[in-house]
Amino acid sequence: MSATAEVERKPLTKKELAADKPTWCPGCGDFSVLALYFKLLQNRGLHHEKFATVAGIGCSSRFPYFVQAHGAHYIHGRALPFATGIAVSRQDLDVFVFGGDGDAFSIGGNHFNHCARKNVNLTYCVMDNNVYGLTKKQTSPTSPIGFKSKTDMWGAIDKPINPMQQAISAGATFVARTTHTNPKHLLSMMEAAMDHKGFAFIECLSECTEFYDGAFDSSNPRKGGEFKEISEDHDPTDENAAYALAEELVPGYFGVYYQISRPTKQDKEAEVNSKFLEKTKGMEDWEILQQNFNKMK
Amino acid sequence: MSDSSTADEVVSEKPKVSKIHEAVIRIAGNSQDGIQSIGGFLARLAGRSEQEVMTFMTIPSTISGGPSIFQVRLSSGEVLSSGDEADVLMAFYQHSYDNHVDFVKEGGVILYDTSHVEPREDLQEKFRHIGCPISSLTVEAIGGTAKDKGKNIFALGLVARMFDLDSTRIEGLITERFKGKPESVTETALSAFHAGHGYPLTTLAEIYEFEDPKARDTEQVVCTGNEALAYGILAAGVRYGAAYPITPWSDIMELLRRELPKYNGIFVQAEDEIAAVSIAIGASWGGRCAVTGSSGPGIALKSEAIGWAVMAEIPLLVIDVQRGGPSTGMPTNVEQSDLNIACFGGHGDSPRVVIAPSSVEDCFYTAIEAVNIARKYSTPVIILTDQAIATRIEAFGMPNLKEVCQDISPDLSPRDDHKPYDLSSADGITQHVAPGTFIKSGKYPVVTGLEHNEMGHPSGSPKMHTDMTAKRRSKLQALGRELPKPEVFGPEEGNVLMVGWGSTQGSLREATERARKTGDSISSLTIRHINPLPEGLEDIFSGFNHVFVVENNDENLYGYGQLCALLRARYCDKKIQGINKADALTWRVKDVLDRVKSKLEENK
Ligand SMILES: Cc1ncc(C[n+]2csc(CCOP(=O)(O)OP(=O)(O)O)c2C)c(N)n1
Ligand code: SF4
Ligand SMILES: [Mg+2]
DSSP states (O other), X not given: OOTTOSSOOXXXXXXXXXXXXXXXXXXXXXXXXXXXXXXXXXHTTOOGGGEEEEEOSSSGGGGGGGBSSSEEEOOTTOHHHHHHHHHHHOTTXXXXXXXXXXXXXXXXXXXXXXXXXXXXXXXXXEEEOSEETTTTSEEOXXXXXXXXXXXXXXXXXXXXXXXXXXXXXXXXXXXXXXXXXXXHHHHHHHHHHHHSSSEEEEEEEOXXXXXXXXXXXXXXXXXXXXXXXXXTTOOXXXXXXXXXXXXXXXXXXXXXXXXXXXXXXXXXXXXXXXXXXXHHTXXXXXXXXXXXXXXXX | OOOOOOEEOOOTTSOEEEEESEEEEEEXXXXXXXXXXXXHHHHHHHHHTTOEEEXXXXXXXXXXXXXXXXXXXXXXXXXXXXXXXXXXXXXXXXXXXXXXXXGEEEEEEEEEETTTOOOOGGGTTTSEEEEEOHHHHHXXXXXXXXXXXXXXXXXXXXXXXXXXXXXXXHHHHHHHHTTTSOHHHHHHHHHHHHHHHHSOOXXXXXXXXXXXXXXXXXXXXXXXXXXXXXXXXXXXXXXXEEEOOOTTTHHHHXXXXXXXXXXXXXXXXXXXXXXXXXXXXXXXXXXXXXXXXXXXXXXXXXXXXXXXXXHHTOOEEEEEEEOBOSTTOBTTXXXXXXXXXXXXXXXXXXXXXXXXXXXXXXXXXXXXXXXXXXXXXXXXXXXXXXXXXXXXXXXXXXXOHHHHOOOOOOOOOOXXXXXXXXXXXXXXXXXXXXXXXXXXXXXXXXXXXXXXXXXXXXXXXXXXXXXXXXXXXXXXXXXXXXXXXXXXXXXXXXXXXXXXXXXXXXXXXXXXXXXXXXXXXXXXEEOOEEESOOTTHHHHHHTEEEEEEEESXXXXXXXXXXXXXXXXXXXXXXXXXXXXXXXXXXXXXXXXXHHHHHHHHHXX
16 A cells, blocks of 8 residues: 555664653553564564554553554543444554553443454453553452452452453453563464454553552562463363353463454455445446435436 | 416316415324325425425334324425425324314315224314225225235325326336335235225315426435435545444434445444444544444533544544434434534533534535535534434435545555644644555654644643644634635525524525515524634624524523524624524424514514
């Protein structure tokens, strides 16, 4: 599409990919996600204009400002439908969506389910810190029971949602879990998600050092925890097995829980369109419309 | 029926044939009787016969039935509104008779189904009653299984006979309508039609024949406002959209869903209105202005996202087909009560464009105009229609589609550099480059809802917020300067100027004509561009002693309807006053004139 194919372009450097200096707190898990996103883009040789970075609102959602590429910082909770708009209308682009747990599962909960069910071809990485970071420590839909926040000063009382199980039951076709403390694993999940055709969802544990320090120590070997990778025996096409594996929230398992191949929203729409396009082949748009107007004579 | 002029006497046993200029026919029954389709056939027939036509219908909001009416006004001359009074009432049930008999002109005809209606003794003098066992004759004509089905077509036959309509054309329309269905369906319909047409209307003293309409130079098309708007959206080059169903907007989304595949476009049925507007905005960001739409409740849900589009300066087309509100309100009734949410329904200072088309034909062209404004000024544009304009059928000249259809594909040609929110751009107008565009400088823009600098990166600077707010405002001020000054209907100077917007245009114009015939100095004005307002309105107002803003909404706390309040705020002129009603029905010409009269009394 763009007239840039003349010369072989080199993959972008990290410097070329970086835009604003991230405004995250020192030690925030979100830094690793950004660093590995750069790495992914470099590894895949994706140029600035070939992809779109979309986010909602939250600390994690400030992502697009830090990436030197076409980006959109949309409203709280609605990044997925916005990204659906660009993904269905501009299928030449790779669409990446980033956001937080509140953005994804609370205010945007319904969109998450429907985007998964429609299998919109895009990659969605939720940086789950189990807390509302930007608004300074309120309970999030993934906060564990007992977590003391500014809205549950005596400890959270509502059952947290289970992102893996929700994604599987909603119909996502790629469901994976990773953590910011294991860069190699994080990158491999991002690569697998990008290669997947359809709605690819990654939950990346991403610690909020400011408001929920130590939340994921139990999964971090450097903090005395255990990084439990999903065993090779697990069959990711087995929905029930995937669902059972996802029972434990933290530390839980890491890797691809579930992956199946199902036609994407884009494929399905194209299939519908192809039948009509056969009939309108060679016609100017106004001639197609004229047929409708002739029927109204 | 106006002007029963030359009455040709025909052979004695045959009914008298009268030439008529126009007729208002109201068909009242239940929604499942197919009332709408009789009206549709009549309207289409009129369009093909080069007659003017305007219809009006009410449908219950529940599908399981309930009273429903369709009124069609056919004329050999110009039709402005659907008519205050009916020349003919066709009543299928007792409730149809009881509820609508008051709408019949004195001396008018009431055609009723003797199987269900007991006409009132005391009205025998006032109206000409003609009974016909519509239900049982339909069953007889098309077989016992048909039950209530087919009654509408039988009734169509009666009307066709009464008005000496071209039955060959109607047969053609019936055949077209059932194309693709089993042949027996068409045959059954035709049998019902013939039975109705052949029914000896013995008590009917007259049949009516329309005067030959003036020949037109263009062909006519006949459709509803919703259809015209949807086709206008396609003509404008829009290829992506998303929405959630709601009456009376759903027709538009259904039509776009059905038609867009032919153009390789996609219309997404979203999980809710917030998703819908977001999908549309995402697609617009992709470089091609997209559409979303709804009715009041859904527009409320979209308002945060529309505010984002204002802030990020993204072109977007939003349709609001208004219905009675607030809340679920009156889903299948008309009201003009969303002007405020359209113009001001955003948090923060968030100016946006609002346009209200005033006829079915105008719906088509407004869609194109709106898309072009959205693109040129990089802004959301809201088209405000309403249930009345959405569902009524009008005839209008075939548009020159070859000329009006436009290609709005994104321009992805590489740029040297790009600053989306350039403060030095002419009139503050942003032009985005879509994702997919290579920018040689290596500096890429972000679109955002945070206050931002010229590259779209966040800025908390008070000066930046001041400048950017002014930028978003001044581009719409520039648009305001470009808008055409509306034309007064009637003389440009006089006693009263009635101001209206949207679907009331026809009633106001007819009221103007009627008043002038009796010597009253009344003119009228339709304001299509609600936000920003066009320049020059104060000059128009200065030609009149009174400016009465006639609206289909409440007078609110201070006595002004929604447009009236806007005009008073804008012009600070106390001669601008409101004439309002909140019965969720269209304005009748007579009521408009009565209210103008009493308003003049109040002002004495
Ligand atoms: C409509 C709306 N409601 C509320 C907010 C305030 N708000 C901003 S971010 C946020 C929660 C962020 O939490 P999360 O999505 O987990 O992101 P994090 O900051 O933790 O990365 C809230 C409540 C908003 N911006 N918009
Ligand atoms: S508040 Fe928490 S989530 Fe936000 S930047 Fe700081 S550490 Fe990260
Ligand atoms: Mg969070």
